[in-house]
Amino acid sequence: MGFSTDAIHAGQRPDPTTGAVITPIYQTSTYAQEELGKHKGYEYGRTQNLTREALEKNVATLEKGKYGIAFASGLAAEHALMSLVKAGDHVIGSHNVYGGTYRLFELVMKDFGIEYSWVDTSDAANIEKAVRKNTKLVFLETPTNPMLVLTDIEEAAKVCRRYNLISVVDNTFMSPYFQNPLTFGIDVVIHSSTKYINGHSDVIGGILITNNEDIHKRLRYVQNAAGGVPSPFDCWLILRSTKTLAVRMERHNQNAIAIAEHFNGSGLVEKVIYPGLKEHPQHELARKQMRGFGGMISLEIGDEKRARHLLKSVKVFTLGESLGGVESLISHPSSMTHASVPKKEKEKFGLTESLVRLSVGIEDVEDLIEDIERGLKI
Numbered sequence: 001m002g003f004s005t006d007a008i009h010a011g012q013r014p015d016p017t018t019g020a021v022i023t024p025i026y027q028t029s030t031y032a033q034e035e036l037g038k039h040k041g042y043e044y045g046r047t048q049n050l051t052r053e054a055l056e057k058n059v060a061t062l063e064k065g066k067y068g069i070a071f072a073s074g075l076a077a078e079h080a081l082m083s084l085v086k087a088g089d090h091v092i093g094s095h096n097v098y099g100g101t102y103r104l105f106e107l108v109m110k111d112f113g114i115e116y117s118w119v120d121t122s123d124a125a126n127i128e129k130a131v132r133k134n135t136k137l138v139f140l141e142t143p144t145n146p147m148l149v150l151t152d153i154e155e156a157a158k159v160c161r162r163y164n165l166i167s168v169v170d171n172t173f174m175s176p177y178f179q180n181p182l183t184f185g186i187d188v189v190i191h192s193s194t195k196y197i198n199g200h201s202d203v204i205g206g207i208l209i210t211n212n213e214d215i216h217k218r219l220r221y222v223q224n225a226a227g228g229v230p231s232p233f234d235c236w237l238i239l240r241s242t243k244t245l246a247v248r249m250e251r252h253n254q255n256a257i258a259i260a261e262h263f264n265g266s267g268l269v270e271k272v273i274y275p276g277l278k279e280h281p282q283h284e285l286a287r288k289q290m291r292g293f294g295g296m297i298s299l300e301i302g303d304e305k306r307a308r309h310l311l312k313s314v315k316v317f318t319l320g321e322s323l324g325g326v327e328s329l330i331s332h333p334s335s336m337t338h339a340s341v342p343k344k345e346k347e348k349f350g351l352t353e354s355l356v357r358l359s360v361g362i363e364d365v366e367d368l369i370e371d372i373e374r375g376l377k378i
Contacts, residue, residue, distance in 0.1 A: 003176075003177060003246055004247075006058075006061045007058070007062060007244075007245050008243045010057060010058045010061035010062070011053070011055065011057025011058035011061065012054050012239070022240075023050075023054045023236065023239055024050075024051065024236075025051055025232045025236045026051045027232050027233065028232075029044070030043075030044055031043060031045075031048075045232075046224060046227050047224045049229075049232050049235070051232040051236050051239070052070055052229065052230065052232065052235045054235070054239060055070055055207075055230075055238055055242075056070050058239060059176070059191070059193070059197065059207050059209060059238075059242065062176035062177075062242065062245070063176045063180055063182060063189050064176075064180045064182050065182050065189065065209035065210055066210070066211045066213075066216070067209065067210050067213075067220075068207055068208070068209050069207065069208045069209075069210075069220055069223050070193070070205065070207045070223075070235065071205070071206040071208070071223065071229065071230060072204065072205065072206070072228045072234075073192070073194070073204045073205060073228075074172065074191065074192030074193070074194060074195075074205070074206035075101075075104055075206065076206055076228035077190055077206030077207060077208050077228075078101060078104055078206070079109075079226075079228065080208065080219055080223060080226065080228065081139075081168065081208060082109050083218060083219070083226075084166055084218060084219075085136045085137050085166075086113075087112055087113030087114065088115075088134060089114055089115070089134055089135075089136040089137070090115040090116075090117065090132050090135040091105070091115065091116050091117070091139060092117050092119060092121075092127060092130045092137070092138045093105065093116060093117070093121075093139040093141075094119070094121040094141045094142070094144055094149075095121070095345070095348060096141070096144040096146075096149055096351070097118075097139070097141045097144065097145065098141065098145045098172075098192075098337065098338075099145075099338035099339060099340050099341050100337070100340075101170070102118075102340065102341050102345075103341075107340070120149075120349075121138075121140055121142075121151040122149050122151055122152075124152055124155035124156050124158070124159050127156055127159050128159050128162075128163075131159075135163065135165060136166060137166040137167075138156065138159075138160050138165050138166070138167050139170070140153070140167070140169045140170065140186075142169060142170075142171075142173075142174075143173050143174070143275060143286075143294070145172075145173065145296075145333075145337065145357075146296075146298045146351065146355065146357040147273065147298065147350055147351065148273050148274065148275055148280075148297075148298055149282070149349070150275060150282040150285050150286060150289075151169075152289070153179075153181050153184040153185075153186060154185060154289070156186075157186050158185065161185065166187050166188065166215070167187045167188070168186070168187065168188045168189075168190060169181035169186045169188075169189055169190070170190050170191075171189050171190070172190075172191050172195050172196070172324070173195075173196075173294055174292075174294050175191075175195075175196040175197060175245060175249055175294075175324075176191075176197075176245075177196075177246055177249040177291070178253070178290050178291050178292040178294055179289060179290045182209065182210075184289065187210060187212050188209070188210045188212075188215060189208070189209045189210070190206070190207070190208050191206065191207050191209075192206055193207050193238050194206070194324070195322065195323050195325075196248070196249065196252070196295075197241065197242060197245065198237065198241045198324075199241050199244070199245065199248050199325055199326060200237075200241055200325060201325035201326075201327065202237060203234045203237045203238055203241075205230050205235075248326065249294075250292075251362040252294065252295030252361070252362060253276075253292040253293060253294060253295060254365070255363075255365045255368060256274065256276065256293065256294065256295045256296070256297055256360040257274075257276050257293065259297060259358070259360055259368060259369060260272050260276060260277050260297050261277070263299065263372070264279065268376045268377075269299045269301055269302065269376065270300045270301060270302030270354075272297065272298075272299060272300075273297065273298040273299070274293065274296075274297045274298075275290070275293045276294075295323075295324070295359060295360040295361070296323060296359060297357070297358040297360060298333075298355055298356070298357050298358070299356050299357075300354060301354045301355070301376075302354055303354055304353045305378075307332070307353070307354040307355070307356050309378050310356060310372070310375035310376055311330060311332055311356060313374060314371050314372070314374075314375045315371055315374075316328060316363060316367050316371040317329060317372070319331065322359070323357075323359035324359060325359070325361060326361050326362050327361045328359060328361035328363060328368055329358075329361070330356060330358055330359075331356065332353075332355075332356055332357075333351060333357050334346060334352065334355065335353075338351060
């Protein structure tokens with residue numbers, strides 16, 4: 001089936017009791033059992049929920065995966081992911097990941113004896129150089145947040161297979177519509193479903209997708225044992241949203257390309273960072289492994305004062321955390337999403353105080369361009 005058909009139908013069927021077209025919200029904590037040891041496959045709401053199952057099947061299908069495991073947030077999903085390693089193991093990560101990922105790994109999981117190395121994964125050779133005897137997992141973010149640096153997914157997957165490492169890609173920025181890492185040999189895909197998958201800024205959620213049965217069994221066990229599950233209502237809201245994922249992503253992409261091209265070389269900013277621009281150093285890689293370039297743009301203003309003026313002057317863009325909603329957002333990564341990342345680490349990948357990040361929404365692009373232009377003129 002095509003993407004939009006799967007988005008609307010995968011994992012869902014008319015309710016057998018009433019014929020309702022939309023998957024119901026199974027708002028229950030427990031289930032009636034027919035007799036001791038005999039039930040309909042459902043025992044307890046943390047362990048099984050039909051609305052959650054529908055969401056998991058839906059997103060797994062969109063990511064070309066067999067198994068989806070949903071969580072209450074993207075970070076809850078990442079925490080569960082760390083159950084695939086143990087004390088004494090070593091993890092390699094892209095050095096420009098979401099600040100919350102860095103915080104969880106460096107400031108929480110290290111306390112449990114897991115070691116982390118942060119490398120520039122845009123060159124697969126750097127991944128190989130960082131491999132140790134105790135390395136077990138490689139965590140990639142592509143494109144990265146907020147520098148939009150790409151990793152060659154296929155080459156990274158080859159390195160991981162060579163050393164028998166679990167490979168993971170955070171695919172939040174691209175969504176399943178524009179990129180499917182599992183098809184390049186990656187073991188696990190992670191999404192903050194808060195972002196593009198939901199797309200309406202009204203749900204916090206996360207999901208892991210895999211084709212590996214052993215990995216699925218472990219993650220499913222942890223989902224139940226640790227209990228970081230999403231509510232049935234949140235699952236229902238995200239299911240509502242995946243139905244329009246294709247049309248939303250097309251508009252995000254269309255608007256972002258127009259904005260990037262408008263400001264590139266305009267003299268109003270020092271640099272426009274967007275994989276869809278031919279000037280992006282990895283533009284050809286983007287064309288190879290992505291079907292579009294997404295709605296995320298970073299602008300290096302070149303002057304912190306002008307950057308701050310832009311952030312407070314916009315009227316259509318909203319200054320706020322997060323991304324991927326239908327409304328356009330603008331943020332200051334250094335003090336917002338990446339505030340927990342040490343200054344030296346930020347300097348390594350070029351995150352300055354004068355860089356702003358745009359999550360381009362689906363409004364009229366002329367209004368968005370005018371809004372940015374007005375904010376850049378002091």
